[in-house]
Amino acid sequence: MQNLKYPKGAVLWFTGLSGAGKTTLAQSVSSELILRRYNPYILDGDELRRGLSADLGFTEDDRIEHNRRVAEVAKLMAGAGVIVIVALISPYRRDRSRARNIITEGGHPFFEIFVNTPLAICESRDVKGHYKRARANQITDFTGIHSPYEEPLFPDLAVHPEKESITESTSLILKAIFPSLPPR
Amino acid sequence: MQNLKYPKGAVLWFTGLSGAGKTTLAQSVSSELILRRYNPYILDGDELRRGLSADLGFTEDDRIEHNRRVAEVAKLMAGAGVIVIVALISPYRRDRSRARNIITEGGHPFFEIFVNTPLAICESRDVKGHYKRARANQITDFTGIHSPYEEPLFPDLAVHPEKESITESTSLILKAIFPSLPPR
Numbered sequence: 197m198q199n200l201k202y203p204k205g206a207v208l209w210f211t212g213l214s215g216a217g218k219t220t221l222a223q224s225v226s227s228e229l230i231l232r233r234y235n236p237y238i239l240d241g242d243e244l245r246r247g248l249s250a251d252l253g254f255t256e257d258d259r260i261e262h263n264r265r266v267a268e269v270a271k272l273m274a275g276a277g278v279i280v281i282v283a284l285i286s287p288y289r290r291d292r293s294r295a296r297n298i299i300t301e302g303g304h305p306f307f308e309i310f311v312n313t314p315l316a317i318c319e320s321r322d323v324k325g326h327y328k329r330a331r332a333n334q335i336t337d338f339t340g341i342h343s344p345y346e347e348p349l350f351p352d353l354a355v356h357p358e359k360e361s362i363t364e365s366t367s368l369i370l371k372a373i374f375p376s377l378p379p380r
Numbered sequence: 381m382q383n384l385k386y387p388k389g390a391v392l393w394f395t396g397l398s399g400a401g402k403t404t405l406a407q408s409v410s411s412e413l414i415l416r417r418y419n420p421y422i423l424d425g426d427e428l429r430r431g432l433s434a435d436l437g438f439t440e441d442d443r444i445e446h447n448r449r450v451a452e453v454a455k456l457m458a459g460a461g462v463i464v465i466v467a468l469i470s471p472y473r474r475d476r477s478r479a480r481n482i483i484t485e486g487g488h489p490f491f492e493i494f495v496n497t498p499l500a501i502c503e504s505r506d507v508k509g510h511y512k513r514a515r516a517n518q519i520t521d522f523t524g525i526h527s528p529y530e531e532p533l534f535p536d537l538a539v540h541p542e543k544e545s546i547t548e549s550t551s552l553i554l555k556a557i558f559p560s561l562p563p564r
Contacts, residue, residue: 235419237460247482248452251445261435268432269453276421278460298431 205235205274206377207299208369211286211348212311213340214326215318217357217365218283221311224366226281234279234377239270241284254337260291267295274304279377287345307373310351315340317358389419389458390561391483392553395470395532396495397524398510399502401541401549402467405495408550410465418463418561423454425468438521444475451479458488463561471529489560493553494535499524501542 208225210218222238229236241262245252248265252258263286270280286292292308299306318340319327330338339345348354353372355365392409394402406422413420425446429436432449436442447470454464470476476492483490502524503511514522523529532538537556539549 235461237456239456247455248449265432265449269456271431272421272423272453273457273460273462276457276460276462277419278457278462 205278206305207270207274207280208307209282210309210311213318216311216313218311222281222283224362225369236279239282263291267298271299271302285339287339289346307352310348310354312354313357389462390489391454391458391464392491393466394493394495397502400495400497402495406465406467408546409553420463423466447475451482455483455486469523471523473530491536494532494538496538497541
């Protein structure tokens, strides 16, 4: 139930491989938005899996459902005037497109931002050790190893954290979203 | 991921039978909070069933899951500084208690507000025609008719819309929540 007396929100949907830098960039963009007196909130895929989607696994069906729930929550939060920053692998084009539909039908701007770090780099960093465990088959259904990551064909923006500094990627994102952000 | 630079939110959980007046009161409280420069947002059970919980029905298991999701979403929104007003039949004590745990463990104030309109009155009003259809068994699993409503034993507040005006119930709610609401 949208509160029409309050400024509308928006959804920035960061998609990319595990370890691509989605969360780091989300935090950086969030900080910049706070400085501009927006109210950003990061919906982190890993965190949501411990709460809202605690009943789901990593099969294709479960990923689809996880994606759908995150989109529904982002829509609700945008309705409360929040600039929602979703940091979610969201490997399937179909699901990201569905998220866009859910959010734009809710009346909110949606930006698909592709955090385009190549698999080889994500895997060589392997901050959380996920890739190592995936290669050893201690984790199954891992995106990029056992299951596909479908790169966005027409993202609203692509950033390349392996070639750009965090500041540079952040600036690109702000530049891309600002013309369409609701005024404060 | 809580944004610590932004004021914290809270959750007002309105429980009661279908037709008890939860949504009406939620809207009234919401308006008063806007006047006080808070950012309220109504999470309406019926509306969420068309989105986030579109995959769920009305069996006991599905109600439990619906309840859980609403609590998780309310927690996230409260983390974004929203005063979340949940209007949800939420018939089971166990589920409301679970909602309280999810939200307070997230670090947010939680108020269980019992909208205590007797079944006979809800049924005689029957604004949406649900009771009539439930008595004719055209709707099954309807709370109060086929499945129980467990009244709160220790709600933070109970209001009685059949004896009080909307303004009176609203005042009682504001009085109850204000000492604990985060400052603006």
